[in-house]
Amino acid sequence: MTMTRLLLAVVSIGFVLLVVAEKESVLHGHVAGNKPHDEHEDHKIVLGSEKLASEFDDLSPEESKKRLRVLATKMDANGDGTVSKDELTDWIENSSRNLDKEENDERFMEMDADKDGFVTWQEYIAEAFYGAGEEGVIDVDKLDAEDRKLFHEDRRYFEHADENKDDKLSRDEFSRFQNPELYNSMHDILVTMTLVEKDANHDGKIDIREFMGDVFDQPNSEFYITEQNRFKHDYDTNKDGFLSGDELRAWIVPDLRVTALQEAEHLFEGADSNKDGVLSIDEIVAAYALFVGSEATNYGEHILALPHEEL
Numbered sequence: 001m002t003m004t005r006l007l008l009a010v011v012s013i014g015f016v017l018l019v020v021a022e023k024e025s026v027l028h029g030h031v032a033g034n035k036p037h038d039e040h041e042d043h044k045i046v047l048g049s050e051k052l053a054s055e056f057d058d059l060s061p062e063e064s065k066k067r068l069r070v071l072a073t074k075m076d077a078n079g080d081g082t083v084s085k086d087e088l089t090d091w092i093e094n095s096s097r098n099l100d101k102e103e104n105d106e107r108f109m110e111m112d113a114d115k116d117g118f119v120t121w122q123e124y125i126a127e128a129f130y131g132a133g134e135e136g137v138i139d140v141d142k143l144d145a146e147d148r149k150l151f152h153e154d155r156r157y158f159e160h161a162d163e164n165k166d167d168k169l170s171r172d173e174f175s176r177f178q179n180p181e182l183y184n185s186m187h188d189i190l191v192t193m194t195l196v197e198k199d200a201n202h203d204g205k206i207d208i209r210e211f212m213g214d215v216f217d218q219p220n221s222e223f224y225i226t227e228q229n230r231f232k233h234d235y236d237t238n239k240d241g242f243l244s245g246d247e248l249r250a251w252i253v254p255d256l257r258v259t260a261l262q263e264a265e266h267l268f269e270g271a272d273s274n275k276d277g278v279l280s281i282d283e284i285v286a287a288y289a290l291f292v293g294s295e296a297t298n299y300g301e302h303i304l305a306l307p308h309e310e311l
């Protein structure tokens with residue numbers, strides 16, 4: 001194998017991984033929702049912007065603290081000098097919407113190849129299934145089984161997101177396509193697609209075996225117990241042993257408020273040094289590495305980001 005061939009091989013593996021990762025994040029990123037905490041993720045969520053988070057990565061600690069102080073006073077919505085858990089949760093909820101919007105707009109720009117302000121199905125698949133066909137023409141039969149499945153699923157989400165049925169997505173429709181869990185109009189299709197995937201006996205409900213999937217065969221694992229508890233206590237609210245109707249929706253569509261509260265609690269843990277249940281502006285500024293970071297705290301992140309940027 002020559003050096004060039006080897007490089008090509010490495011690059012194409014990289015591409016495949018990238019495509020898979022991107023596709024995961026498009027429709028399933030939020031649903032998964034239980035990613036381990038990553039500092040850069042915290043910064044993005046606090047700032048509501050990937051761009052801003054990267055900007056903070058290049059600031060001196062002093063400058064970063066100065067700017068965080070300004071933000072912290074804005075988090076203190078009622079102006080009493082401290083940020084309560086509620087205020088921080090509100091802030092995070094708002095900034096995660098901003099973050100979604102930024103991601104959506106960026107992805108829209110990438111996908112709208114001819115820049116006419118719409119993403120057509122052809123534009124979408126040429127980008128999302130890159131490499132599966134020659135010159136942007138995707139041959140579905142040449143996709144492997146997993147990709148073919150994704151292809152058909154995406155098509156259904158696409159059609160559902162296309163509210164005015166002109167077979168192309170406006171920016172707003174594209175946002176529905178990307179983040180279906182954020183839009184009521186997309187929840188039915190999310191539930192339908194989850195049933196297609198999980199409802200093995202086709203009774204329109206999810207029992208514990210279907211809920212657990214492969215985990216069901218490992219009744220002694222810790223994961224089994226966790227999942228069993230989630231099923232019983234979090235989702236099967238009428239205790240009939242099945243998830244149906246609104247229970248399915250609650251399972252599939254994450255409650256943004258709950259997710260924001262979890263993030264707020266995570267930040268409180270790291271920042272509420274006197275444990276009085278509120279964050280003073282000084283406590284937030286002192287925890288700048290946790291909230292927003294700076295050039296002194298971003299060790300490793302640029303290195304990790306490199307392979308992405310090079311591809």
Ligand SMILES: *[C@@H]1O[C@H](CO)[C@@H](O)[C@H](O)[C@H]1NC(C)=O
Nearest residue numbers: 048074090091094095097098
């Ligand atoms: C939410 O974020 C936007 C964009 O930064 C901002 O203009 C708006 O004031 C924020 N709303 C609240 C309630 O913080």
Ligand SMILES: [Ca+2]
Nearest residue numbers: 112116118119
């Ligand atoms: Ca277009």
Ligand SMILES: [Ca+2]
Nearest residue numbers: 162164166168
């Ligand atoms: Ca449309």
